[in-house]
Amino acid sequence: MSLLTGKNILLGISGGIAAYKSAELLRLLVKQGANVRVCMTESAQAFITHLTMQALSGHPVHTQLLDPQAEMGMGHIELARWADIILIAPATANTLARLAWGMADDLLSTVCLASTATLAVAPAMNQQMWKNPATQHNIRTLKERGISVFGPAEGVQACGDTGFGRMLEPADLISELEGNCTTSTLLHGVRVLITAGPTREAIDPVRFLTNRSSGKMGYAVARAAASMGAEVMLVSGHVALECPAGVRRITTESAADMLNVTSEQAKQADLFIATAAVADYTPTEVADRKIKKNADTLHLEMKRTTDILATIKQEHPRLFTVGFAAETHDLMTYARSKLERKNIDMIAANSVAGGKAFDQATNALEVVWKHGHTSLPEMDKQQLAEALMQLIATQYNQHNK
Known part of the structure; x- marks a missing residue:
């Protein structure tokens, strides 16, 4: 049995080319026995369709902040209470900045702000954007708040650049999530x-x-x-x-x-x-x-x-x-x-x-x-x-x- 079996995982997808990996990530989460719902930003839908994610998860995909189809039109609160874990993959530089500053101007950012669930992000962006002091400041802020940061990895990017900024592969993200579930303090600070x-x-x-x-x-x-x-x-x-x-x-x-x-x-x-x-x-x-x-x-x-x-x-x-x-x-x-x-x-x-x-x-x-x-x-x-x-x-x- 996987450590993720029975966990309620909200998969957040923001707008980057790495969104194509999110379909495989969703498939692996379901295979691990997790209960998965998907929340997509508007820009994410330009890279991968909500229909793809709906077919893989077996559930409607959440895209609107005030969804009239959700319970009392308060879909963000409903999702925030449901989730045990929120994983944003990919997490763009823009998404990281909005999380760091506590923005709540779309469904994904609002759910993160309203939830007590474990929050993890998988950064994905151009290598220069990742190195930018503003991004590094935001990453430090998120880590200080106890938010897990998975990656990014180093390698050739879609734009042709080489460096850190690639989203971790789906299988590696599964391992990181399982590691979070078993995190101990046996070697804290060692x-x-x-x-x-x-x-x-x-x-x-x-x-x-x-x-x-x-x-x-x-x-x-x-x-x-x-x-x-x-x-x-x-x-x-x-x-x-x-x-x-x-x-x-x-x-x-x-x-x-x-x-x-x-x-x-x-x-x-x-x-x-x-x-x-x-x-x-x-x-x-x-x-x-x-x-x-x-x-x-x-x-x-x-x-x-x-x-x-x-x-x-x-x-x-x-x-x-x-x-x-x-x-x-x-x-x-x-x-x-x-x-x-x-x-x-x-x-x-x-x-x-x-x-x-x-x-x-x-x-x-x-x-x-x-x-x-x-x-x-x-x-x-x-x-x-x-x-x-x-x-x-x-x-x-x-x-x-």
């Missing part, structure tokens, strides 16, 4: 530093050595930590994933690059979780020109990289540190050995034999600490991350006591 994804070790200007890590598990852990109230900094290799809402991200290239950034960020961290798949070796020399295929064989001299996990723990011995171990055999033996050898507090080990874990939607973990061990069976990576973070939070809080 500064969590997470590494994720692969590293790239250059051979020449156009080639590099890397590994099969997708970063999915690390990003799921970051999302789970944020849902517990943590302040999350994500140091990530290059991955095809959007940064989780409420998480700050720094993208790095090589193992040396990731070490430098992580070492600097660790100075402000309370909890360090190293999920990244860091290269053990890097080429001794990097060619300054593209290597030509003149010979039948190519020999590369390699040198060991600096161990990020061990280095950070050595530099910050009081920092609660969690490592990851991906092994093809003798999983528990290597996990305990790594825990003791690197003097870390916990380790989460998973088998990668036969292609397990890499680029997969599911995973399983053996979680080990000095005086304990538990098995987390195979499940969806986001669910697994949430279960893992519960264990980590428990051990971290006991350690601090």
Whole structure:
């Protein structure tokens, strides 16, 4: 059963090109078992028709502030009382500004002002509009009032620009809503530093050595930590994933690059979780020109990289540190050995034999600490991350006591 099952969710749609994603979002909400009603601004109807949303929800779409068909013509009050959650997706710069200033000049803004429901917004706009100080001021205002802000994501936009401003994908918004339903204060205010994804070790200007890590598990852990109230900094290799809402991200290239950034960020961290798949070796020399295929064989001299996990723990011995171990055999033996050898507090080990874990939607973990061990069976990576973070939070809080 989904955490959204039985929830009364009012989906607000404002006028942006991302409104086309709202149809898929509505479909997924219904699939999760939520009771969904739709409220559209006048400009939203220029991008997607109310008939589409009515067909998907099975209910009339609300568009007018004083609807004569609603109970006593007070449709906004009726909707405001009905909703458990109000999600505005997309939320344009104009909509965010009106919410921040308490406007009530159309149905959607009036319902938001009149409701005690949980309110969340999914910003969607041009990257320059998102960066504008006025928009950033409005976002800060909304967050201070306890309104959840999901995204935006970074990428290519409909106008051709590239940057932050894309609405999160519907599946990611579902995850964010579910995270809101399970938000705890286990890690409230705790500064969590997470590494994720692969590293790239250059051979020449156009080639590099890397590994099969997708970063999915690390990003799921970051999302789970944020849902517990943590302040999350994500140091990530290059991955095809959007940064989780409420998480700050720094993208790095090589193992040396990731070490430098992580070492600097660790100075402000309370909890360090190293999920990244860091290269053990890097080429001794990097060619300054593209290597030509003149010979039948190519020999590369390699040198060991600096161990990020061990280095950070050595530099910050009081920092609660969690490592990851991906092994093809003798999983528990290597996990305990790594825990003791690197003097870390916990380790989460998973088998990668036969292609397990890499680029997969599911995973399983053996979680080990000095005086304990538990098995987390195979499940969806986001669910697994949430279960893992519960264990980590428990051990971290006991350690601090």
